[in-house]
Amino acid sequence: MIIRRIFAALFAIFFFISAYVLIADIGFGNNKMDDLVGKYYIENTIKDTTALNVVSTVVVNYRGLDTLGEVTVLFVASVSVGVLMARFKGSKLWNVSTTPIHITAGRILFPLIWIFGAYIFVHRHLTPGGWFPGGAVIASGVLLLMLAFKDYLPSSKLITFSESISGSLYVLVGLIGLAIGGYFLYDFVYRTYGIGTIGTLISGGFIPIVYTIIGVKDGVELSGILHHLSRDDTE
Amino acid sequence: MTIDPILLLEIVLTIIMIISAIIAVETKHLVAALAMLGLVSLQASVYFLILQAPDVAMTEASIGAGLSVGIFAYAFWKTGETEEKLENLEEMDKGVLIK
Numbered sequence: 001m002i003i004r005r006i007f008a009a010l011f012a013i014f015f016f017i018s019a020y021v022l023i024a025d026i027g028f029g030n031n032k033m034d035d036l037v038g039k040y041y042i043e044n045t046i047k048d049t050t051a052l053n054v055v056s057t058v059v060v061n062y063r064g065l066d067t068l069g070e071v072t073v074l075f076v077a078s079v080s081v082g083v084l085m086a087r088f089k090g091s092k093l094w095n096v097s098t099t100p101i102h103i104t105a106g107r108i109l110f111p112l113i114w115i116f117g118a119y120i121f122v123h124r125h126l127t128p129g130g131w132f133p134g135g136a137v138i139a140s141g142v143l144l145l146m147l148a149f150k151d152y153l154p155s156s157k158l159i160t161f162s163e164s165i166s167g168s169l170y171v172l173v174g175l176i177g178l179a180i181g182g183y184f185l186y187d188f189v190y191r192t193y194g195i196g197t198i199g200t201l202i203s204g205g206f207i208p209i210v211y212t213i214i215g216v217k218d219g220v221e222l223s224g225i226l227h228h229l230s231r232d233d234t235e
Numbered sequence: 236m237t238i239d240p241i242l243l244l245e246i247v248l249t250i251i252m253i254i255s256a257i258i259a260v261e262t263k264h265l266v267a268a269l270a271m272l273g274l275v276s277l278q279a280s281v282y283f284l285i286l287q288a289p290d291v292a293m294t295e296a297s298i299g300a301g302l303s304v305g306i307f308a309y310a311f312w313k314t315g316e317t318e319e320k321l322e323n324l325e326e327m328d329k330g331v332l333i334k
Contacts, residue, residue, distance in 0.1 A: 055290060120293065128289035136297040143305045222302060229309040 049187060050196045051125035051204030059130075060207045064185035068170065071214050075167065078221040085228040098148055106148030113141035121215030125204030131211050135218025142223040146230055153231075159224045166217035173210060241285060248285075252278040269307050276300040 045057045059067055114137075121134030145152050177186030189195050190205030197203055252275055259271035276299025283292035 129293055130290055133290075133293040133297040136294070136302045140297065140301045140305070143302065147305075225306065226309070229306060229313060 046198060049125075049190055049205045049207065050198045051207050052199065053125050053128070053204075055128075056124045056130075056207055056211070057204070060210045061185075061187055061205065064174070064210075067210075067214070068174070068185075071167070071170065071217060074218060074221055075163075078163075078224050081225045081228050085231065098150060102144075102148040106144050110141050110145055113144065114138055117141065117219065118215070121211045122208060123201070124211040125207040126199070126201070131215040131218050134211075134215040135220075135222055138215075138219030139222030139226060142219075143226055146226065154223050154227050156227065159220055159227060162220045163217060163224065166213050166220065169213045170210065170217070173206060173213070177206075245282070245285060248278050248282055252282075265311055266308075269304055269311070272307070273300045273304040276303075 041054055041058055041062065045051060045054045049057050049061055051057045051061075117134045117137030117140075119134075120129035120137060121131050124130060124134075142154055146154075174185040177188050178184045180186060180188040180192050186192075187205040189209070195202065196205060201208070255271040255274045255278070259268045259275065262268050262271070276295055280292045280295035280300065283289075283295055
């Protein structure tokens with residue numbers, strides 16, 4: 001045992017030294033914003049999209065195709081959990097013991113948790129947040145319900161349906177941009193029709209639309225993972 | 236001499252993070268290890284908030300401290316992984332069961 005630990009420590013030290021040697025020349029802390037693409041983002045975000053949050057503009061607008069790939073990664077992860085758990089056919093939950101604290105907290109907190117999760121991704125162009133934490137908060141609400149109420153199990157058909165609908169809607173928004181503006185995921189809301197005032201909820205072009213779609217998709221997929229994991233194989 | 240309260244908070248957070256990470260690795264009780272894992276994520280999210288990255292802090296709090304702990308708990312219940320099995324594994328490691 002002790003020899004193995006020494007080897008593990010030596011490996012860790014070796015790993016950190018080689019990582020240090022590899023990234024020592026990058027020069028973190030220097031100002032590299034002046035001549036790179038980051039300066040363009042900071043200067044032109046409000047002019048291009050009327051969104052106040054630069055990060056969300058980069059994620060949805062300037063680098064929208066990467067976000068599509070990221071959503072696909074999450075979709076593949078959810079599907080693979082479903083494939084792994086497909087042999088558990090039963091619809092019964094475990095005999096998880098619930099307490100009055102769980103039940104009361106589930107009744108009172110569940111709507112608030114969902115509203116907070118929706119707030120996170122709807123207001124993404126104004127406040128910090130993102131589609132991933134928003135969807136995770138929604139899935140946490142589902143987890144709270146599943147822990148509090150023994151018989152509750154999210155509907156499998158509803159999960160599959162809303163997952164495919166929201167995934168298709170994202171591609172559809174991209175295709176509408178292709179039809180109107182000439183390239184995939186073109187911001188047709190602001191750049192063609194000019195909708196939106198800076199600082200209000202309706203601003204930022206199509207950022208709130210896309211964030212709502214992928215936030216719902218993320219929440220549904222994480223709930224689907226919980227659904228697959230919570231099914232019992234007895235009976 | 237005045238001490239910056241943020242610096243004090245950072246020091247306390249770092250100490251708690253290191254301690255709970257060590258407990259998470261070393262403990263035999265899987266649920267305790269899980270709770271310590273969630274604690275590390277929670278401290279990390281406060282750290283991200285101090286470093287002025289609220290996006291990352293929010294993600295870390297909801298994923299690391301919220302959802303992944305639940306998914307891990309379901310996985311433990313699913314595989315039936317318990318303390319006794321883990322001890323058997325340790326004995327197997329020492330060669331007791333392979334004789």
